[in-house]
Amino acid sequence: MNTETSKLLEQLSGAQWYAVASTVxxxxxxxxxxxxxxYLKRKGEQYATREDFNQLLSQTEQTTKLTxxxxxxxxxxxxxxxxxxxxxxxxxxxxxGPVYSRLKLSRELYNLWLGQKLVEVNLSxxxxxxxQNDAIIDVITTRAHLIDDAEIPEVFTRFMTSVTIWNFYTSxxxxxxIEEHVTALPQAQWPExxxxxxxxxxxxxxxxxxxxxxxxxxxxxxxx
Numbered sequence: 001m002n003t004e005t006s007k008l009l010e011q012l013s014g015a016q017w018y019a020v021a022s023t024v025x026x027x028x029x030x031x032x033x034x035x036x037x038x039y040l041k042r043k044g045e046q047y048a049t050r051e052d053f054n055q056l057l058s059q060t061e062q063t064t065k066l067t068x069x070x071x072x073x074x075x076x077x078x079x080x081x082x083x084x085x086x087x088x089x090x091x092x093x094x095x096x097g098p099v100y101s102r103l104k105l106s107r108e109l110y111n112l113w114l115g116q117k118l119v120e121v122n123l124s125x126x127x128x129x130x131x132q133n134d135a136i137i138d139v140i141t142t143r144a145h146l147i148d149d150a151e152i153p154e155v156f157t158r159f160m161t162s163v164t165i166w167n168f169y170t171s172x173x174x175x176x177x178i179e180e181h182v183t184a185l186p187q188a189q190w191p192e193x194x195x196x197x198x199x200x201x202x203x204x205x206x207x208x209x210x211x212x213x214x215x216x217x218x219x220x221x222x223x224x
Contacts, residue, residue, distance in 0.1 A: 095146035133163035
């Protein structure tokens with residue numbers, strides 16, 4: 001501090017000193033307050049930004065978990081649907097389809113044969129009926145796991161009994177007919193309800209298979 005400044009300060013009265021000190025203190029406090037306000041504002045903005053980021057991150061994580069859960073459910077459903085799809089395809093291809101087609105052919109030929117339209121090939125037609133019957137019995141006995149019921153329907157047993165009797169009697173050399181006392185037996189009667197059962201069940205399974213194909217295509221599209 002130079003001499004002139006010292007003299008000037010010495011000349012100041014107490015009131016003047018107070019005024020100067022108050023002014024300086026006000027300026028310092030104002031500057032300090034402005035700094036604190038600016039600091040707090042910046043910290044508040046940073047805190048708000050961090051909170052927004054954390055909230056966004058949390059929402060993103062929740063969305064990801066939900067998406068993965070949905071995908072997992074769809075994938076599990078797709079596996080179950082695919083398993084049923086393969087089973088229904090096997091039912092139609094290896095059980096109901098072959099039985100259905102053989103019954104349809106036999107029914108058409110039987111109507112012609114019964115109307116004596118195929119007299120010239122009578123023995124051949126009877127032999128064909130026997131082969132068709134044997135083929136259907138083979139499907140029933142070897143692929144019973146594909147039957148679309150908890151238990152083998154009773155009508156299956158009646159069918160196998162009836163056609164076995166038919167085959168025994170009609171396959172006798174030189175005597176391709178069934179005696180009247182045999183045809184009168186209830187067990188020898190052709191079970192019409194077996195034919196109806198096969199036709200109805202085949203149509204039901206075909207519709208079910210079509211639905212499964214559509215669902216499988218939809219689920220595949222959802223997973224992409």
